Amino acid sequence: MTRAFDRNRLADAKPAVLAPLAETPFHPRLAALALTNDWYDWAGFKAPASLADEELEYFAIRSTAALFDLSPMTKYCIAGPDAEAFLNRLTLRDVSKLAVGRVQYTAWCDDEGHVLDDGTLFRLGRDAFRLCCQERHLPWLLDGAARYGVTIADETEAVAGLSLQGPVSCALLRAAGFAGIETLKPFELRAFPHVAGEVVVSRTGFTGDLGYELFCPAEEALSLWDRLAVHGERHRLRVIGYSALNRARIEAGFIVANADFITADTALREDRVRLPDEIGLDWMIDPAKESFNGRRAILAARETGRLRHALVGLEIEGSVPAPLAIVYHRRKREAGLITASTWSPFLKKTIAIASLERPFGVGVVDDLWTEIYALHELAYSKLMKRVKIVPRPFLRLPRRIATPPADI
Structure with a gap:
């Protein structure tokens, strides 16, 4: 049976581009704290770039405890x-x-x-x-x-997620009744009772700091939030947006898909895709593993020297970040692009992640520069700043892997 074409129904339909962003299970609590009204689109969900003050949100990650809504992941x-x-x-x-x-x-x-x-x-x-x-x-x-x-x-919509990061994150969870949380090792997970069900807690995160990720059914999201918030003031807990998290993840040297590399199924040009070795994931590959997607092509590229790119960490002289700035060799020849950059308050340095075209970043590592256009009082100043290739992560914190964490 063929369905009749209804012009009126089609006219009333809302174009996808005008459809409102979905709200995560934690949105009522986020909206109440969103003084900046600074939202962005994360995979079709309404997510905060910041809530009150980006600087304070960043320092919560490094000094006390920070809470970030992971649900759109x-x-x-x-x-x-x-x-x-x-x-x-x-x-x-x-x-x-x-x-x-x-x-x-x-x-x-x-x-x-x-x-x-x-x-x-x-x-x-x-x-x-x-x-x-x-x-x-x-x-x-x-x-x-x-x-x-x-x-x-x-299960993106069915499972809510929170990231709790910072040096007092373990103490906060212990105060909230997560008994034995201090024995959880990095990259370990454990289920804890919550209401009539459970919360799965993993010692993972995207900040390079001590931290945990918590997952629960969407219907129990607000009760989990409130369970943590009861102890939040005592532990100087601050809810954060992506801007602060992004600064911390750059310090940790972590990469983001479709920011630091283009995923193969979204790339429009053949030369935009990347092999694992070209984005610093070569350590994942065990040639002894007999079969996995792309194995033959990856090993062949290694054997024939067909690797064309290198992802590197940079320190940039001065205090002006250089996101999406071009990297030059000897100030003239283009060597690649900075994919992420920030001023690190913790390190007191300007740092960046860059995708360079080999041999730059591998054989050629000296006399590299970046061109920055800095905005000051409605005028742009062109700055040529020297950059230095350095290992990632830029920041290594012993507390990230200490078990049990220090009792703060």
Whole structure:
């Protein structure tokens, strides 16, 4: 039976571009704190860039405790008797080595070895996993799973997430009744009782600091928020937006999909895609692992020297950040592009992540410059600043891995 064409119904339909952004389960609490009204679109969700003061939000990460809404992050539930085999075929790292109750930072590629995304893989049980990432991949995942005994479900909306970061984050969780949280090791996860269900807490984060990520059913989100907020004032807890988090993640040297590299399925030009070795993920690859997406192409590129790019850390002289600035060799020849940059209050330096065209960043590492256009009083000043290649992460904090964390 063919459905009749209804012009009136079509006229009343709201164009997708005008559809309002979705609100996360924590939005009522965020909206009450959003003095700046500074929102942005994160994967179709309304998310805060800042809530009150970006500087204070950053210093909460490094000095006390900071709370960030992770709910818009894409989350897939992957389960079934072949879940391990499927994920081992999909991702770069060896999933058979991932124990139950552990988390693995990983990435996955297309058949040509180009990176599709990076993310975290949580092993919740023998045959149950949660894959968290930046982009949406459900059709591609389902196609790849056709021959495996596995089910894949998008649980982005069903599962709410919070990131609690900072030197007093462990003390706050302990005060909130998460008994034994101080024994949780980096990249370890554990379920804790909450209301009639549970909260899964992992010792992970995107700041390079002591921190945790908490996941619960969306319907229990506000009760989880309030459970933490009760102890927030005593522990100087501050809710933060992405601007502060982004500054901390640059200090930690972490990369962001479609910011520091273009994902293979969104790149419009062939020369925009990246192999794992070209974005600093070469350490993930074990040539002894027999089969994973892109293996043949990745190893062939290594053998034939077809690696064209290098992702590097930079220190920039002066105090002016240089996001999306061009890097030059000897002030003349273009060597690459700065993908992320910030002034680090902790390090008292201007730092950056840059994608350079080889041999720059590998064989050629000296006499590099960047061109910055600094805005002062309605006028731009062109600045040529020397840059120096330095290791990432820029910031290493012993408390990030100390177990148990210091009792603050």
